[in-house]
Amino acid sequence: MTLQTRQTMQLSIPEGMIDLGVGQPSVSLLPLEIIKQAADHRLKQADPSFLAYGKESGCGCFRAVLAEFLTDGYQIPVDADDLFITCGATNSLDLICTFFARPGDTIFVEEPTYFLALRIFQARLLNVVSIPADENGLIIEALEEQLTHHSPAFVYSIPTFHNPSGATLPADRREKLVRLGEKHQFFIVADEVYQLLAYTSSPPPPMMAFDRQGTVLSVSSFTKILAPGLRLGWIQASPKLISRLTQSGLLASSGGLNPFTSAMVRSVIELGLLGKHLDFLKNTYTERARALSNALHEYLSDIFQFREPEGGFFIWGHLQGKIDTEHIRQQALKHQVHFQPGHRFSATESLKNHLRLSFSYYDAEALEEGVRRLKAVITGC
């Protein structure tokens, strides 16, 4: 076994590189001490039930404390019976593709959209149609226009602190989107993993607040608010939709998707550690967002137009003129800096002059140095 194959982590950034493409928390933000306290708390109790096959929707006691946490965080009532525990947002999207669409079905995504979600839809053989978005997210009139051509199984939207655009869908658009879903019988799959990561503005309530007839499936996870390696997330939806998942053939043999980790995270919440950690993350990311924004203003203001970050992990913008950021990306690698080029976030290979920068992985100093290197690349291209 080679050294490379022995590695633990997905990420492998070459020495010296500043990769502003990485939408992950830095290693220093991983909550080892919190997990230790939670494991101590859970494992000293004499109850081994979380080592058995778990209830299909997830442990009831865990869903109860999660519902309470979300009720507080979302500022709307969240019912434990509306929660289905998964192995994270990817797993949630995979299940939704399986049980709320069929191979060959059409689905709608925003343009831009989360590039790796496109790969999940591709793996599940779905036909993706892009709907334009503006600075307030999905353009409802553009969606209505496409509904005259297609009958989508669902619309995949990232309504709050969008990845990559940072846009947040206002309440009136949320309302219209859900009403259109009711009228045209498609589901709204809301990827809301950044809902609780608000820094300088308060987003509208999550999509479930607008659900009246059970057409919304809200996907979220502990990846961004606790730790990616836990592979723990949830789908929030009406019990009727949840039952499609709990009764599925994919759960019949194995039961609940992650009972052991759920038990640990149950203790994280019960000990009050999740709220504290989230506050810590929000403070850290607020500083990092400001540092990246300041550096962009200082070094790239004349050529890079971007939206000020209000939450989430990203800054999205575009270079003036007919510049292909994929070309710049290849140059950037030689200057030890990296980012995500715009075309990756387009299902139609557009957005070529856009790029996405993340402020989650590096501290202020590294972010500034990254932008300096970026300037050297762009002005040198």
Added chain:
Amino acid sequence: MTLQTRQTMQLSIPEGMIDLGVGQPSVSLLPLEIIKQAADHRLKQADPSFLAYGKESGCGCFRAVLAEFLTDGYQIPVDADDLFITCGATNSLDLICTFFARPGDTIFVEEPTYFLALRIFQARLLNVVSIPADENGLIIEALEEQLTHHSPAFVYSIPTFHNPSGATLPADRREKLVRLGEKHQFFIVADEVYQLLAYTSSPPPPMMAFDRQGTVLSVSSFTKILAPGLRLGWIQASPKLISRLTQSGLLASSGGLNPFTSAMVRSVIELGLLGKHLDFLKNTYTERARALSNALHEYLSDIFQFREPEGGFFIWGHLQGKIDTEHIRQQALKHQVHFQPGHRFSATESLKNHLRLSFSYYDAEALEEGVRRLKAVITGC
């Protein structure tokens, strides 16, 4: 939230019922103390890397210790680069259905086969064709005959201590099966979760021992040898096949499937606790298998013909005459006893006079009482 929805476990056996249909370890066999020691060991180290997105194939250090454990247990060399870590056998089968078959493809299963695997194949829209098995498992000539009618994407086989039949495929049939896969270009998906649970006989080496051209995918898990709630398993296959999984769109966003739990189980193995627990389980299940067999001989020998258990979790047999065990099952519920009726293990709704009894969940006394109740039901029907 109702009391029922608060439950942790999948299983909910009514008070007083002896459910011999349950193919799970009893709660008393769940290794809480082992998990506690492992968590202490792992979490006191200053390395939080398992809380980040994990390497797609699974943490390299974990795969290295697992490979060592399996090399010892299987008595054949197992290479860490042939291992891909999953969330258990169900997750493994789901991934295999996705990346080694396409919706609408035909696959072959044994008759009988594991009934809940049929539900996974159904969820993935595969066309299932049954191949007869005898007391030595899959009948190779019957498979060859079906190959003149179909081109299966894969053959799903449970070669060792079969669920439900208990049969073990002899080495010569394993050899022939793999050679046929090479010739006719289908994969062998070997569900080998009972390979390490041998009580009174030693099975041939697992299917990978017969692999020459990368046509075998071996599925196994910690569910039967440690704890179901961990949702941790693996696929063993040649690196070329593993790369289909690691490069898939379903892993691009989230990385490795269960890094946190892998880190805990890595410590279980490093501390030597997995081998000890497996010995304990084998002793326990050997006793329970004997107790169930003895009770069947004592109470039902004249009407129930069954195969002596040599490993695994189950006794499979049939009632004499044209008896439908589904009918008996419904009567049995009134007598506070339950089992799995034969038709569930048939993709063609056959095997109606068969039934499966499990000895994993109850101790000797309860197993004997269950058989007494069964006698009352059968002789009363």
